Amino acid sequence: MLEVRGLAKAFAGGPPLLDGLDLEVRRGEWVAIAGESGSGKSTLLNIVAGLDRPDRGEVRLDGRALDYSDDDALALWRRRHAGFVFQAFHLLPYLSVRDNVALPLALLGVSARERAARAGEALAGVGLGGFEGRRPASLSGGEMQRAAIARALVHKPALVLADEPTGNLDEANAAAVLDCLREAVKGAGAAALMVTHSRIAACAADRVLRLASGRLVAQAP
């Protein structure tokens, strides 16, 4: 379970973006964070991912607090426990689709044979069976994002973080990707946190929270 307690963050010269923010996301639960531009959604996501440091407060995953003082430890924590889905997909153009998806496994030292098998399964899971040898540049936007979801979940992380996953997609593709993400998250039993502007995307989540004045308030789906 993801637990965020009393999180506070302000950038130099600006008002507090996060101001004693609390949040809990259970395993298998998908929570969407909505809010206006500049409200601190991405900052929250980055802090939860261990890529930004809070001024105060703590983040725990399955009871263990993130140690923001050790950059390398945070990287290893992300490697083992987190999966990411970005707005712009960010597949590495010089790797095949299979190698992109298998990358988190490779970083964890999984054998080549097992990597290939698990990447194939993950791709099949998002409807991209047969796309293994393709290059990202040959995929459509929706296909690239589904491949990115496969990459985010292939190593069975406890936490999935998604930053505007449908921001670059049309409605049909967005809906397909959200379905895919939901199934994958539920299937993997991960805690999923998604920040989005999109009302449609937010509606796909189990719970929607709105970030305003540095705190989260519940919002009807």
Add this chain to the structure above:
Amino acid sequence: MNARTLLLVARGTLAANGLRVALTLACIALGVALAGAVHTVHTSALAEVDRAAHALAGKADAEVRGPRNGFDDALFAAIARRPEVAVASPVIEVDAPLAGRDGALRIVGIDALRAVRLQPGFVLNSTATAAPQASSLVDADALWLTPRAAARLGAKAGDDIRVIAGTAALKLHVAGVLDALESAGDLGVMDIAAVQWRFFRVGSLTRIDLRLRPGVDLARFRAAVASLLPAGVTVSESASLSGRAAAVTRAYRVNLDALSLVALATGAFLVFSTLALQAARRRQEFALLRALGVTRRGLAALLVCEALALGVVGAAIGTALGLAGSRELLARIGTDLGAGFFGSSSAVFAPDPLALAAIAALGIGMSLAGALWVWRSVARIEVAEALRDRSLDLPLSTRAAAWTTVALAAAGVPLLFAPPVAGLPLGGYGAIALWFAASATCVAPLCRAVLGRIAPRDAPIAALALAQVRHLPGHLAASVAGIVVSASLCAAMAILVFSFRVSVEAWLDGVVRADLYVQPAAPGSDAFFSIEEQRRIAALAEVAKLEALRFDRIPLEGVAAPLTLVARPIDAGVLAGFQAEPRAMPERGAEIAVWMSEAARDLHGWRVGQRVEIPIAGKTEALRVAGVVRDFARTWGALLIPVDDYRRLTGDTRANNLAVFVAPGSDVTHAQAAIRRALPQAAALEFEDAAKLRHDSLDIFDRTFAVTYALEAIAVLIGLAGITSSFAALAWSRRREFGVLRFLGLTRGEVLRLLAMEGVATGTLGAAIGLASGALVSVVLVEVVNRQSFHWSLDVHWPVGSLATLAAAIVVACSAGARLSGAFAVRDEAVLAVKDDA
């Protein structure tokens, strides 16, 4: 695109990449500066020789010149009596070693009353030659110095200077300083009879300066006096020394120019790399311009505009730096860049505007060529695709690059067989240039062929690094080209120099057979041992055997450089030492057997077994060429003749060098002491044992090549600067990718390791191609450029250690450069890169 828009876009592009543009400018400027400085030092050296020769010749318009050891002065009367001659001035020149100090003084003996009619400077402004001291004009001990010589020796009127004549010290009285001979160089002037007497050259002249009567044609005069001239004596235009100096040093100068131009070519690859990488980053910009209606030609104009700006500014800065640098070099170390062809000091600064303009134009031209090469890729961009993707590479056809490589390499082959042009190996240079270009164009196809087969399955960082390098063949080709060319140059030069050094060492082992070598004074002077002195040494108990060596330089028709005649004992052992072909001593025949050096064979077209006619001691002698020998001591041709035959032909029993074989039971130290006791009057004997002679010879060899090492090092530095700047540019473009990798759990250290591995892969590829290309180019250097320029045959030897060090240095530098440049790119938080999601 109109000119205004073109300039606007180009200016924006250049201004937006300030650091990289600055580095590129610096590299072009450095290349132009190097080539300009080296060339200017040499033109200044030649100008100095020219100025000195003309200053001494004065109003003379012709000269009669003979061998270094002189010709019979009876010729003077015959020439002076000729109706075509208005003024004739006899001259004898000797290089007198200074006693008690290093160096020598060139002393010109003149008949003042005649010489002054050609060069008033021999008396002008000199208080010493004014009436009250007029007797000193013919004083046998009086010496006048030019201002340059007076400054070097720290001498003034009234001082004494001790020089060596024969083997003994001779005290000369400085009668004055000839202020009007400021430009005549570093020399002393004496009465001709005094020089002949004091330096044991009675009856001998080395030159007669002539002023012909108005209307007399030199060619007709030459024909008219031909029958009067002894063999080996020629009539030429005055101050011919100047032209000869230019001719005999041309190959050396041009080779050094070519070497310095490689640094410029490496800089040009950096321009190409800069433009290519910028073009890759600007794919979308180019696509947008094309979408807005800019034609392919318009894009070419844009790239040309940018390259022109880089080339012109870089060349201008480089020319200024080259001029300043050469001026500084001339002031600090003089005109000698290590080979010893020119004197070490010079007051003349004589840049050659045309050559400097050509070097600058070459820099600009190379920049433009780089731009047009990049444009070929830019023109292939698919507009629609480029507008939506974020690829960092330019389209590059590896198949076309492979064929280009093959075509360039093949085009170089026939050039290897081209004969030299005016003594210059232009075909060899052409082949090297084509092969350098081929080594640059083969990077992309080789990258695909080699790296495609390497797939580290359980090393994700290494796999990522290799995948990245494979993925950007255009970028790789652009960034590695410079390092390939500079590594190739370095490897080729290392192989050449090593082969040369090993060959020279082997040759020295063969020719340095005696235990001890004795010279009457510093090498290269006119000091000598008389036959009486030779006998005294030979009779010493400490000496088992004595070999006398005598040298002369003989001018031959049609060849600028004189032939060196080396008179010495010759037997089978000597022939083996000189690596003669054939090795065996010939049967004694009617004609005297001589052995030609490889340079003599090439320059004069002689063959083994041929009968050649050589002017010796004023007579033409028919000699039989018995073989060809290696002679690394002389560049312009030598003939080995048995010393007994030489003495019989000339009556000259003097020796310039003595090779002493120490008697059993004695040693070198005792032999030296005994020789000193045997020649008590000898004031400046120079002894070298075999080990010291070898050591000193190799020291000279290393000094000669020191400047080439410096030029190579600069070329490599430029290449490394290029690859580092390429990595920096690419790393900056890949910040987003690094951000993604950080999200995926790579630590900063791992991202930097990834970059270092990319550097290793790139550096390894660059070093491997560079070394392979360098090995091929070295064969051209050894077999074509060296043979046609200097006429020495070398055995190829491989400096495995040096090449491995070079390769390792390149790989380490590339790796460090990539990691260093990446450190800046990953310094920003990854989130900032990932947020850049537009």
